[in-house]
Amino acid sequence: MEHQSNDLQDRDHKFLTKAIEEAYKAVESGDGGPFGAVVVRNDEIVVSCHNLVNKHTDPTAHAEVTAVREACTKLNQIDLSDCELYTSCEPCPMCLGAINLSRIKRMVFGAKAEAATASGFVYFIQDAITGTDSYQKANLEIIQADGRDAVIAEQLNNKTIPAAAAEERATDCICNGWPIHHHNLL
Amino acid sequence: MEHQSNDLQDRDHKFLTKAIEEAYKAVESGDGGPFGAVVVRNDEIVVSCHNLVNKHTDPTAHAEVTAVREACTKLNQIDLSDCELYTSCEPCPMCLGAINLSRIKRMVFGAKAEAATASGFVYFIQDAITGTDSYQKANLEIIQADGRDAVIAEQLNNKTIPAAAAEERATDCICNGWPIHHHNLL
Numbered sequence: 001m002e003h004q005s006n007d008l009q010d011r012d013h014k015f016l017t018k019a020i021e022e023a024y025k026a027v028e029s030g031d032g033g034p035f036g037a038v039v040v041r042n043d044e045i046v047v048s049c050h051n052l053v054n055k056h057t058d059p060t061a062h063a064e065v066t067a068v069r070e071a072c073t074k075l076n077q078i079d080l081s082d083c084e085l086y087t088s089c090e091p092c093p094m095c096l097g098a099i100n101l102s103r104i105k106r107m108v109f110g111a112k113a114e115a116a117t118a119s120g121f122v123y124f125i126q127d128a129i130t131g132t133d134s135y136q137k138a139n140l141e142i143i144q145a146d147g148r149d150a151v152i153a154e155q156l157n158n159k160t161i162p163a164a165a166a167e168e169r170a171t172d173c174i175c176n177g178w179p180i181h182h183h184n185l186l
Numbered sequence: 187m188e189h190q191s192n193d194l195q196d197r198d199h200k201f202l203t204k205a206i207e208e209a210y211k212a213v214e215s216g217d218g219g220p221f222g223a224v225v226v227r228n229d230e231i232v233v234s235c236h237n238l239v240n241k242h243t244d245p246t247a248h249a250e251v252t253a254v255r256e257a258c259t260k261l262n263q264i265d266l267s268d269c270e271l272y273t274s275c276e277p278c279p280m281c282l283g284a285i286n287l288s289r290i291k292r293m294v295f296g297a298k299a300e301a302a303t304a305s306g307f308v309y310f311i312q313d314a315i316t317g318t319d320s321y322q323k324a325n326l327e328i329i330q331a332d333g334r335d336a337v338i339a340e341q342l343n344n345k346t347i348p349a350a351a352a353e354e355r356a357t358d359c360i361c362n363g364w365p366i367h368h369h370n371l372l
Contacts, residue, residue, distance in 0.1 A: 009332050016335045020342060027346040034346040058255050059264045059287045060246070069244050078245045088339050090330075094287060097280025099326065101245045106327040110339020140285065141292040144276075146195050149202045153274050153296020156206065160213040160220040 012108050015040050015086040018048055020110060022063065023088040026050035037063035037087040039071040039080065039104075046071045046083065063087060064095035068102045080104045089113070198294050201226050201272040204234055206296060208249065209274040212236035223249035223273040225257040225266065225290075232257045232269065249273060250281035254288045266290045275299070 015038050022036025032051030039046040047070040052061040064087050072078050081103040090113040091099060099107060144150060201224050208222025218237030225232040233256040238247040250273050258264050267289040276299040277285060285293060330336055 012329075012331055013335055016331050016339070020335075020339055023339075023342050024346070034342045053264060057258050057262055057264055059258060059266075060251050060255055060284045065246050069246055072243050072245060076243055078239060078243055080245075088342055092283055092287070094280050094283025097278055097283055098246045101278070101280060104326065106329070108329045108331055110331050110335055111342060112330065112336070112340065140290065143198070143292070143294045144298065145198060145202050145294055145296050149199055149206075149296055150298070153202070153206055153209075154298070156209050156220045156274055156297060160210070 011043070012086070015045070015084075016088070016108055016110055018045065019063075019086045019088045022048055022050040026052075026063070029055075031055040032061065032063075035063040035088055037067040037085060039067050040084045040086065041075075041080075041082055047074055060094065062092065062095050064091045065098045068098045068104070072102065078102070084108065197229070198272070201231070201270075202274075202294055202296055204231065205249075205272045205274045208234055208236040212238075212249070215241075217241040218247065218249075221249040221274055223253040223271060225253050226270045226272065227261075227266075227268055232260055246280065248278065248281050250277050251284045254284045254290070258288065264288070270294065 019036040019038045022038065023034045024036075026032045026036065027034050029050075032053040032055065035051040036049065038048045047067055049063055049067040049070055051063045052066055053059055055061075064085065067085060067087075068080065071080055071083060079102070083102075083104050084106040085099055085104045085108075087095075087107065087109045089111040090109045091107075145153065205222040205224045208224065209220045210222075212218045212222060213220050218239040218241060221237040222235065224234045233253055235249055235253040235256055237249045238252055239245055241247075250271065253271065253273075254266065257266055257269060265288070269288075269290050270292040271285055271290045271294070273281075273293065273295045275297040276295045277293075331339065
């Protein structure tokens with residue numbers, strides 16, 4: 001954690017307060033759980049969102065994923081590297097993945113994952129932060145296909161890269177949502 | 187990895203082939219990268235999706251996230267615990283998070299993450315599988331708010347849980363997209 005100036009603290013306070021207000025809205029409206037997130041660019045709010053899991057019957061509609069999606073739509077770009085994200089709580093693995101994929105440059109969170117965990121939420125959040133093995137703990141059977149299918153699937157990248165490379169762009173881009181720095185692919 | 191019967195292998199082959207077909211569609215259409223995913227329930231395909239990152243200008247529109255979202259919409263439920271997911275490639279952290287949140291019971295993937303990595307994709311995928319520290323490696327500055335804001339944010343859960351608990355449901359549910367087994371919350 002870095003030490004911040006008072007000015008920066010005041011600025012962060014303003015945007016984080018907005019994220020917390022969104023979290024309350026989520027519960028009051030019944031849209032979802034108590035989580036809010038705000039995307040900021042050049043000191044201005046791009047989008048202000050809250051958890052919409054219930055409203056949209058969508059387990060991926062966490063505040064942070066929703067904020068990333070809506071900011072990209074609004075700015076008409078998949079790269080949010082000039083943006084910051086303010087979120088009421090440390091993000092879960094899914095959301096942290098989405099934040100990383102969008103290249104958001106700075107994230108400020110309010111509640112630590114432990115606070116959510118203590119209130120009945122699962123260990124899932126801080127595992128993502130600390131890099132421990134939440135994935136193995138999950139109740140999910142994971143199987144790689146047998147040899148034949150694995151080979152066919154692994155040919156996908158080799159077969160499709162030439163086509164994608166033909167549309168290679170001059171600037172560094174995000175490939176299929178994966179940040180790629182050394183090669184530009186669609 | 188478990189050993190599977192020939193019948194199960196044939197079944198998995200059928201659905202994984204569909205996921206791989208979707209991956210080719212993604213590239214042919216220009217919708218996104220070479221990734222496809224299929225949700226199956228009771229031996230029937232619920233949805234068959236591919237990467238839509240480019241089409242929707244949405245870095246979260248990976249095949250797996252799209253499949254989870256569309257399956258939930260189609261089935262009108264946020265719990266996919268009676269479903270399986272077939273995906274052309276090992277999922278990234280975001281997608282694995284989404285899969286876990288949806289409670290999908292079984293996942294079969296085609297290409298190993300290493301195959302995508304070797305083709306120019308980043309280390310991101312296998313870190314999620316192996317639980318290593320991709321998150322720390324990401325080029326993202328992460329800051330917790332100062333004391334005052336952190337306290338306000340951490341009160342969120344305590345303040346909103348009573349309201350949510352009033353709507354407690356008889357069955358085990360997914361809370362805000364977080365799987366909760368010991369307490370039922372909105």
